[in-house]
Amino acid sequence: MKLNEIKDNDGARKDRMRVGRGIGSGKGKTAARGQKGQKSRSGVAIKGFEGGQMPLHMRLPKRGFNNPFGKDFAEVNVGMIQKFIDAKKLDGKKDITEEALREAGLARGGKDGVRLLGKGEITAKIKILVTGATKGAIAAVEKAGGNVEVAPAPTPEHEKKLARRDANKAKAAE
Numbered sequence: 001m002k003l004n005e006i007k008d009n010d011g012a013r014k015d016r017m018r019v020g021r022g023i024g025s026g027k028g029k030t031a032a033r034g035q036k037g038q039k040s041r042s043g044v045a046i047k048g049f050e051g052g053q054m055p056l057h058m059r060l061p062k063r064g065f066n067n068p069f070g071k072d073f074a075e076v077n078v079g080m081i082q083k084f085i086d087a088k089k090l091d092g093k094k095d096i097t098e099e100a101l102r103e104a105g106l107a108r109g110g111k112d113g114v115r116l117l118g119k120g121e122i123t124a125k126i127k128i129l130v131t132g133a134t135k136g137a138i139a140a141v142e143k144a145g146g147n148v149e150v151a152p153a154p155t156p157e158h159e160k161k162l163a164r165r166d167a168n169k170a171k172a173a174e
Helices: 078-086 098-104 135-143 157-173
Strands: 074-077 114-117 127-130 147-150
Touching: 074 078, 074 098, 078 135, 098 114, 098 127, 114 127, 114 135, 135 147
Parallel strands: 074 114, 127 147
Antiparallel strands: none
């Protein structure tokens, strides 16, 4: 086989059907769209439309609650931190920060920071700096001789706005 002999297998590529190119093509006139109506024309937008009947996505009930002020934390268990220290992916002698956890691949996502959870065992004496931690996680780390520093989360924008509003009201009242 030579480079100039390389070709696709038979039937691997198929030309698209060119519709609306005359009666002799077999796909002329209406171009396989049938006669009249919205679907025969361009710009059709009837994905969920059911002929005037209430569409399924509107008939089904809404479920659950989506908290607009909820926090999104990347969750890390103390057992996984111990596993990464044993595997030399984390340095247990240095402070373990959120950046170190992300670089090691332990903390993924979580736009509001990292939260430490208490699942698993930890034996290394470490210092961890995170945005949040459970009581069980703090107890487990302190039992091993380490400590957990929980950094205060940044004040959400809506709380800053409320504080500014209250300050302005107090100033206006004086």
